Amino acid sequence: xxxxxxxxxxxxxxxxxxxxxxxxxxxxxxxxxxxxxxxxxxxxxxxxxxxxxxxxxxxxxxxxxxxxxxxxxxxxxxxxxxxxxxxxxxxxxxxxxxxxxxxx
Numbered sequence: 001x002x003x004x005x006x007x008x009x010x011x012x013x014x015x016x017x018x019x020x021x022x023x024x025x026x027x028x029x030x031x032x033x034x035x036x037x038x039x040x041x042x043x044x045x046x047x048x049x050x051x052x053x054x055x056x057x058x059x060x061x062x063x064x065x066x067x068x069x070x071x072x073x074x075x076x077x078x079x080x081x082x083x084x085x086x087x088x089x090x091x092x093x094x095x096x097x098x099x100x101x102x103x104x
Contacts, residue, residue, distance in 0.1 A: 006036040013074040038062045057101040065095045
């Protein structure tokens, strides 16, 4: 890990389920902290499904090691949100997040 490359301040968002009063649950996200991160090479592709062009952007985000982040969390930076698809530890100091941009 090269700390100088971690130049982006991101917010980690943890999923929270709140009862909706009718037996179901409403999903929302709660801030779990801010960390410094490095956005690595994006992988963008365009797909055609049902006559519509769909773009997909997957980013690798490296942060200092954390054990609590799981699939379903979100990363937020500069007004953009990314769903965490997978996490893995590169070494004793770095956790890599595989993220897909959320398009709303």
